[in-house]
Amino acid sequence: MSHLIEVNNVTHRYDHHKVLEDVSFTITEGDFVGLVGPNGSGKTTIIKLMLGLEKVQKGSITAFNKPIEKFHNKGHISFVSQKANSFSRDFPATAKEVVSMGLTTKASVWRPTTKKYEYLIFEALDRVNMLKYANHNIGDLSGGQQQRIFIARAIVNNPKLLILDEPTVGVDTENVEQFYQLLSQLNRELGITLILVSHDIGTITTHVNDLLCLNKSVHYHGNPNDFENMTDEQRSIIYGHTMNTITHHH
Numbered sequence: 001m002s003h004l005i006e007v008n009n010v011t012h013r014y015d016h017h018k019v020l021e022d023v024s025f026t027i028t029e030g031d032f033v034g035l036v037g038p039n040g041s042g043k044t045t046i047i048k049l050m051l052g053l054e055k056v057q058k059g060s061i062t063a064f065n066k067p068i069e070k071f072h073n074k075g076h077i078s079f080v081s082q083k084a085n086s087f088s089r090d091f092p093a094t095a096k097e098v099v100s101m102g103l104t105t106k107a108s109v110w111r112p113t114t115k116k117y118e119y120l121i122f123e124a125l126d127r128v129n130m131l132k133y134a135n136h137n138i139g140d141l142s143g144g145q146q147q148r149i150f151i152a153r154a155i156v157n158n159p160k161l162l163i164l165d166e167p168t169v170g171v172d173t174e175n176v177e178q179f180y181q182l183l184s185q186l187n188r189e190l191g192i193t194l195i196l197v198s199h200d201i202g203t204i205t206t207h208v209n210d211l212l213c214l215n216k217s218v219h220y221h222g223n224p225n226d227f228e229n230m231t232d233e234q235r236s237i238i239y240g241h242t243m244n245t246i247t248h249h250h
Helices: 043-050 095-103 115-127 143-155 173-189 224-228 232-239
Strands: 003-014 017-028 032-036 058-063 077-080 161-165 193-197 210-215 217-222
Touching: 003 043, 017 043, 017 058, 017 193, 017 210, 017 217, 032 043, 032 173, 043 058, 043 161, 043 193, 077 143, 095 115, 095 143, 115 143, 143 161, 143 173, 173 193, 210 224, 217 224
Parallel strands: 032 193, 032 210, 077 161, 161 193
Antiparallel strands: 003 017, 003 058, 210 217
């Protein structure tokens, strides 16, 4: 398996505040990676750097074997942000129209959708079990349903890497497990490499196959089962932060 992302000795500052220090790791094709860490650990910053939204100050990042500053095939990487707390329910668009926005690199969303692109839109909606809501206004859907629509928008271009930042924010507890199962299905069936940013270590360790603990530097990167089998004290030392893991039973 090839490396899709390689982060090498990255250090990053905001003014005089160091948010990342000598961070190195690789993301391998086909992996489902859980990126965890306490607030202020640098998770958001490393995501921005991997997406090319901020310039690397020290060290290097390569995406698909190209330096991130020279990587221009943005269709290979999709991003789903925390949308539930900020999305306007008055936004005048159907679920189908929202998903079509993911095709703006191929066809203008303002032009009539061709049969070819309509097929891709419906296929993406079907992948996230939201096909029957294609013509529903996005604002009328629940938080969990909206997030599925945004995942459909992210995968409609058939990306190789999907990055999700706290995707279960705004999703009711009883639907969180179904949501993680959906992500696992996308990883298995479509072969999409996933990076899932989360605070919920107890839940994601049962779904991801690679766990990356970040707290300004990398404190752990490896098998989530090995991490899960440690004592809370051992995990706290590795995690770089006092923690108690809560195991969720479904």
